[in-house]
Amino acid sequence: MEFNKIEPIYAQIIQDIKLKLFNGTYTLGQVIPSRRELAKTLGVNPNTIQRAYKEMEDMNLIVTHRGQGSFITSDAAVLAAIREEALYEAIHQSMGLLRSFEKSDSEILTLIQSYLERGTSS
Amino acid sequence: MIQVSNAFKRFGNKLALNDVSITVEEGQIIGLLGTNGAGKSTLLKAMAGLLKLDQGSITFDGASPSISTRASTAYLPDMDILYPWMTLSDAMKYMRGFYWDWDPDKAHRLLDYFELTASSPIRQASKGTRAKMKLLLTLSRQARYILMDEPFSGIDPFARQQIAQAIIDDFIEEGQTILITTQEITETEHLLDEILFLYEGRLLLTGQVENLKQTRNQSLLDILKEVYDGARL
Structure with missing residues (x-):
């Protein structure tokens, strides 16, 4: 995993695990690497990994069972909520970018519609 | 916990440490950062008990540096400490005789990890290999505090x-307290919990x-560039 230099590493690790969950690399209830393993494979300070895992536990994205390891939540509703949040975040960021071209929201909407109609959405 | 309070050190007319106070918590990797001559090595040497401060104090868990605090501190110096006529294996035996906390198993693991040959003379080793040898000799002690002066300088990526x-x-195995200049x-930033940024003997950030x-x-x-530019104005 390559880290960018600007965002905190713990945030990038959370982002990476979310992404793996959204794209199917991880499935509900699946075991994920232990803190120790991940610190070793990424060559990152284990306190940073601890922070990422703690935060993911707090948002119910993962659960840790003592002596068994950490698992992705098996609650589909939690996954749906996190996915929705990530989707809104993506829309928020895209809108910020589009608005920087000094177009009104309705112009942006028209542009997106005609873009999709041209069939170049892929 | 290591506590440095109001440390001053002067070399000639240059203040190498100018009222530096820091607290180092246990179980962290701390980066001592700064330009050449900022005072990083001076601070580290003072912590290792190799240099006396002009003013101020350094305590380890409340105790002043002594033989017992030094026994729990492993120091990796910037320069070559190894006797060049020794082989690595000689140096390992030497360390084993000197420090009660020398861990021979760990030394062998590191020997394998770095793919070093114990029988090779230190004199013939490249700079990168000598850096690995030095690290092996430092990390093979089970010290609570590890102080490393420029372990990465002048070696290939x-x-x-x-x-x-x-x-x-x-660190994953032992969770010691590690200071690295x-x-x-x-x-190195992905290794670090905390940074201490020095400029002309002062702690800037x-x-x-x-x-x-x-x-x-x-x-x-x-971030450091901004702080550095601010300090030079």
């Missing part, structure tokens, strides 16, 4: 990466790396 990994692996900021990046939304290098 591959050896640097191997050394960084060895430090992390060791370095100029390789972008290459301290903080948890992840928190600094989060609040400023900048890379660590950019």
